Amino acid sequence: MPGTITRSTLRQQIADALRDEVLAGRLPAGRNFTVKEIAEQYGVSATPVREALVDLSAQGLLDSDQHRGYRVHEFTPADFSRMVEAQALLVRGVFRSQAVGGAHDVGRVDMKSVRRRAEASRRAALTGELDVLIGYDLRFWRELCDILGNAYVTDFLERIRVHCWVYCVPPLRALGRLDGLLWAGHLDLFEAVERGDCAGALRVIDGHHEHALDLARRLAPSDGS
Structure with missing residues (x-):
């Protein structure tokens, strides 16, 4: 410690x-x-x-x-799958409401900062730098959600992502090389949000969901427990 x-x-x-x-x-x-x-x-x-x-x-x-x-706390593979589903429902719901209600005011958000987080997260994911990725990933999602202006969404999503990382880290470390295995769509999602492309953002989110479910299958114990 x-x-x-x-x-x-x-x-x-x-x-x-x-x-x-x-x-x-x-x-x-x-x-x-x-x-x-x-x-x-x-x-x-x-x-x-x-x-x-x-x-x-x-x-x-x-x-x-x-x-x-x-x-x-010990999270199970079933817990992880449920958390992935909850995250997808939450984020898709937020972006769908944005598409219906119009883009949120992003003037109060430092978009350059969010872009930097997105770029750093992407680099860390592509190179398999797990510890670096976790820190940038959590900050990226928090700053991205600040654009939406809903603190409850921000806090709930961060809780889910922390739980997901807690479950994933030990089996990911056991795999050794992680380059190319981790989700690296942070910059794509940011750019879709920046240009107000809700449909594009939803496509990236769907890709993240599928990637997370595939990762859950890879990380699950071989005996299915």
Whole structure:
């Protein structure tokens, strides 16, 4: 785990650090730990650690065990498939409503920043740089959703994508080389949104959905469990 946390917002800093550990697979699914263990690791009191763990539990990343502390949640192949379906329904619904209601005001969004995230995500996906991709991918979708101006959609979609990455990371690492395997349509989606091409954006989203379902089949345990 990382070294001592020193900044003042301990609750959020610890929650962010632990979420990164889970995303990277360094805190693997099923891993048990206690408030005391994490507090000693970061050199802080138990209170902000307990608060951070409660936050992560609310996000669905940890399970609370009354007698054993906390455990990293274990997502199943069935969970992943459902999350992929939920993401597709959410994103398609948003873009369909945009097509009916007209384009959203993008004047308040830094489109250059979103493009940079899209380009960086695409490069990382094509070269198989998993850790780099996860960070850029999450920021890309958050900034892209800011264009839509609906914080509930943004937060819900980020939660789904975090859960998807948590499930995918361990089996992806086991595959070794990932270049050409990961979805790299971020820039295509951004450019469709930028030019107001809702039909084009929906085609990219459909492609992402199919890619995710194919990836689910590849990553599923061979015994189907």
